[in-house]
Amino acid sequence: MKRQPISTGSEWTFELIRAYDREIARLAERYALDTYPNQIEVITAEQMMDAYASVGMPLGYHHWSYGKHFLATEKGYKRGQMGLAYEIVINSDPCIAYLMEENTMCMQALVIAHACYGHNSFFKGNYLFRTWTDASSIIDYLVFAKQYIMQCEERHGIDAVEELLDSCHALMNYGVDRYKRPYPISAEEERRRQKEREEHLQRQINDLWRTIPQGSRKNHEEDSKRWPAEPQENILYFIEKHAPLLEPWQREVVRIVRKIAQYFYPQRQTQVMNEGWATFWHYTLMNDLYDEGLVTDGFMLEFLQAHTSVIYQPGYDSPYYSGINPYTLGFAIYSDIRRICENPTEEDRHWFPDFAGSDWLETIKFAMRSFKDESFILQFLSPKVIRDLKLFSVLDDDQKDELVIPAIHDEAGYRLIREYLAAQYNLGNREPNVQIWSVDRRGDRSLTLRHQQHDRKPIGESTGEVLKHLHRLWGFDIHLESVRGDQIVQSLHMPPRGEQDSDEHTRLELALPPI
């Protein structure tokens, strides 16, 4: 039953966008994709650059770093070095997706399928997003944050706020709770609580740092205990709650940065899954459109050309190589799950006894809902995908003179490759493990951090700068100890210690100006 194509030309109109959206929604309905309502916004290339520069937030507070992003984007675009992204989609309810005016009808349809049904259903379905973000309140919160920071700028001056934001941004990746779940609240609630917090917090902190000598001597023992009793992973949270010298408004700004970091945390953990899922669905939905005769051959060729460039993976020796393309990897894994369910081979039955031959839609949705990149790869990266992508691993050990290839895409290597690749997407491995270790509460109030080394990897050279920022927030001395096993192998201090008491541990040379 061949039908009339929806459109034949490459020009788009609002009616056509609605018509395509209707058809794609109908097909998505067939796969029971659960989505937030869509808000499709047509914007110009200049507006796309703005959207780009604000790193995926529809409205953000003002900060020079976004200006830097913008200038870089603008320059790249104006010189034609860089095309703009086809799409930006925001995890909100309704889900906001941007279509660029310059795109052809085919590209618009692709973006609708990719963003409005792919990403959208991922945002709504994946457990990390469900736990950590609240799509319905994020816009409200961003409005609150923007206004609050604007007020602070009026009251305390642009420079004071900018310095504070710089410091917070430096520690943004250490401003997330990895295990505790926050409760989403509405914007009014947020404003009300913010007032409360301001008052209470200062009182508590005054208590904590009380210097009036206490009558009883019993507290002595208590004082000598390490505080905080457990290491703290959320450095910004710790600063917000316990930094001795911050003003209430500064605590609130720390909190805003922390909240936004938390909002983006799931996105950083599900890049492969998220892009793969969206790519899988645009591919599936567009093919369905074609099968029903709703689009022309020319449309399909244009689509395939775009799709192929999205999932293009240059080899390790190509000049264009810059790591594994998350679109390619994710798309390959999801497609292979479908294949394993529909046409399992002997190998698949051996590797994936749980779901080989089962209902593909159920399996693929389960995969989308319940994992993050690391566990997703560990569970679903099949030997076929490893072979297709010709994955191999390289071991770089600074104690050996040569690089070693521990595993390649063969029977002996599948498992190893899978583990290595999963570990590569483990945020815990990608970022140095730095936690707050102790505070010298009765002495010089210095804050000590511990860096637990992983595979003897040292901490990067910009650490000194980050410690400066931390020092600004904390207000007293900062120490960072790098620990290998139980042994402290390196320590950094802010303000830096003079040369006379540098021990053999301080091997890292930092170009820090004397304070």
Add this chain to the structure above:
Amino acid sequence: MSYVIDRRLNGKNKSTVNRQRFLRRYREHIKKAVEEAVSRRSITDMEHGEQISIPSRDIDEPILHHGRGGRQVIVHPGNKEFVAGDRIPRPSGGGGGSGSGRASNSGEGMDDFVFQITQEEFLDFMFEDLELPNLIKRHLAGADSFKTVRAGISNEGNPSRINIVRTLRSAHARRIALSGSSRAKLREAQAELERLKREEPDNFGDIQRIEAEIERLRARIKRVPFLDTFDLKYNLLVKQPNPTSKAVMFCLMDVSGSMTQATKDIAKRFFILLYLFLKRNYEKIDVVFIRHHTSAKEVDEEEFFYSRETGGTIVSSALKLMQEIMAERYPVHEWNLYAAQASDGDNWNDDSPICRDILMKQIMPSMQYFTYVEITPREHQALWYEYEQVRETFPHTFAQQQIVSVADIYPVFRELFQRRLSA
């Protein structure tokens, strides 16, 4: 359910504030780049933006990350030749297939961050902190300097300026005022009619009388027009004279044999900087070019810079000509007068005191600012010392500086026009 929204008409400059914040933060870098660009660029080139580059490390936002070293395993795609257990020598310099993403990132991190600023911003940075000395808004110039401003509401005006809200509001008020008493009577009459119908339905005489009354009142209310001519209100616009100032700039240059093309080029750059600077401060500027050797002549720009002549040097001839032109065409009460003189310092020895006299007695009293630049690497000669006396007498309006090479132009320019605290 999807909503499609056309946002194309929304503002596109959402990032402007952030961009300004960036420029503000790195203004020192940008200023330096602009100053370098000014001395490097040809002067005719001054009318476009500039590419600014800042070392990336200065604008990096530091985060905690792993450094090089330790033990790491990285998975790459596209294997062609390797089998498990292969050993390969470590490639030097990171890059290539075996460097980790992170390592090569930090390896390439030293590139400059390059971006573009507009011409407007370029000139702003260039002339920042500079001020036209003794800028006085002298005179209200001709008819072209009126601006229209809103001045409230009037009862008369052009139909295209009708203020609909005000008009209808006043019509409404008039209707209430004119029909108010009739309405009150009408309400009473209606209540009376109700009562009669209810209590005395047989009293036809009164009912008819009241019905007639109601009819009469209604007709009366209806006669009040919905809109009357004196309801009409118009937005009033008035013309205000705009205080603009006019300036004239005299460029004086020595074209005697001792001035080489390179010296003239330096002088030209200095003049153009001055011209651009004046242009940002005054709406109307005249430029008068006077060149001289033993005699002075008013010429056009082309001839001023490019034609060659030789001969001795008598500076006072130029000053005399300038004084004549001032008296003839640029009355002091209407014009701000500026002059820039460039020379290599040579002058007929007897002439220098005459120059001083002309300046002190005739020119300087009506001058806003007179700058003298001497383009020479050599010792000062008589003219410089004579001019120093002028400077002592007019310390606020006379300045002299020496330029040796092209790179000096801009610093000297800044020096001359440095913003001064108003005394």
